[in-house]
Amino acid sequence: MGVAMDARKSAVIFAWLLLAPALLYVLTIVAYPLVDTFILSFTDASLKRTTEWVGWANYEKIFNASFAEVIIRTFVWTFFSVAIKMIIGTFGATMLNAAVPGRALFRVLTMPPWIVPMAIGIFMWGWMYNGQFGMISGMLQRAGFTDGPIAFLAQGSTAFWATIITDVWIGVPMVTLYMLAAMQAIPQDLYEAAWTDGAGRFYRFRRITLPLLVPSMITMSMLSLIATFNSFDIIWILTQGGPNGETTTMIIDTYRTAIGSKKYGEGAARAVLICIFLSIFCLCYFRVTSRLASGEKQ
């Protein structure tokens, strides 16, 4: 009895020893800065030597400024990006799931946007969006859709969609491969049973594949939502939030305030707001996934 207790105790101690390095590291580099952000958001920290406590002033400033617009823009941007990613990704997965020759190769070919350095993929889009000489404007002119060149990144409305499309392009491989894995996890017997009963391919897709994919779709949308909300590189490289702030999302705005203008306090207040939104998403995610998991057991 005593020996068994000792053994269990030593196992627990050993487990904590194993965890310690990773835990301490993440505490120092993620948890401490998180707390620090929160504290900073109530100060007027900047490049000057002294910082003073300013209470809610930073938050009041945020809501006085055009920040509400930024928040709405961020949500619209994120919503469309996630929705388009899900649609294209699920479409791609359905196509790649078909048992046709060459599908292993096609699967590999979906990966590059995800695997190559993000910035480099974005440079390529930057050229494609070029108004005078870029591919998209050029092709549209050739096909007779527009008379003159369109400088996609120079006008607010087109820049907004251009950054979304690039974000979709980077996110699609992950959604596709995830949905593909989910499709392949559907038991084959279901299809066989339906097939024996004379169900056609489209009917099987609509009545078996789609309903069984719903949990994975929800999970993936939530994960994608969190990642997209945090999206920085794409907008920063393509437009830096311009023109006229029309592609300025919360992350871009925070970066500009904090790193560009060195207003740490005001930047921190914005970061705290982002954290609050992210925590809400995250809570929803855990809620939904645990509900899905318990639903599976029943």
Place this chain on the structure above:
Amino acid sequence: MREPPQLINRYRWYEIIGIYCGIGVFLTFVLAPFVEGFLVSLKPLSQLFSSPYRFIPENGSFRAYVTMWESVPGFGRYIFNSFFISTIVTAVVLCMVVPAAYAFARFEFKGRGTLLGAFLAVNMFSGAVLLIPLFRLMRSLGVLNTYFAMIVPGVAFLIPSAIWLLRTYMMRIPKELDEAAYVDGASHFYTLRRVILPIAMPGITVVAITTFIGSYAQQFIFALTFNAKSEYMPLPVGLFAYFGRQEVVWNELMAASFVGIAPAMIVIFFLQRYLVSGLTAGAVKQ
């Protein structure tokens, strides 16, 4: 994977055409920037900056691949930096993640679920949210504008997924192996080193690859913010500095990009089987 029975997957000719068309449209979207980027790298500048737009290069050449080494002086250094940073990041991540994943996979202790959840919650923050305190932290440690400034935060944000992935893998190793070693009088540490590590090697390899790619491909913001010295810049930031200039020499930029992504492409080509399983493992059956 079990092969499905033949009859159910027999497609009619129009279905096959439909599927290939669908795949074609999908892959066009995914690959178009690469095709266009490659063609741009072959075009002479005069042709790039001419209207109307032409897709196929006329008298294209690989000249940009030669001249770029002079126009982007730090190019070799950037590639080295990218590799160097990613290698160190991967090594540090593995050192911390292998024991942690083992602890999560095998030991019962109070707060295990909460702790795992807390690790995963790190994933929801991009570095961008924590930049201000990280910047101050780096400054007070005096490591701004060094390799450290890019490695230290990079590691933290790659730990959670790596733990998750490796834990999933280790849970599939039969428990009887540990118990047998334990009955034979092996210590916990000996069991980890001599029993678990060798068996978990394929899983560790997958984690190493995904971590390396995560570091090589995705960590732009730390290098952009914490380092201003051109000699330490990794490839994406180095090229971004070049990209930001008024007169962008597009064909050389694209040539440089292609040389820069070649390593990643080679990795995909040889390791794609591990990649797919690694990147999607645990994701579906959580």
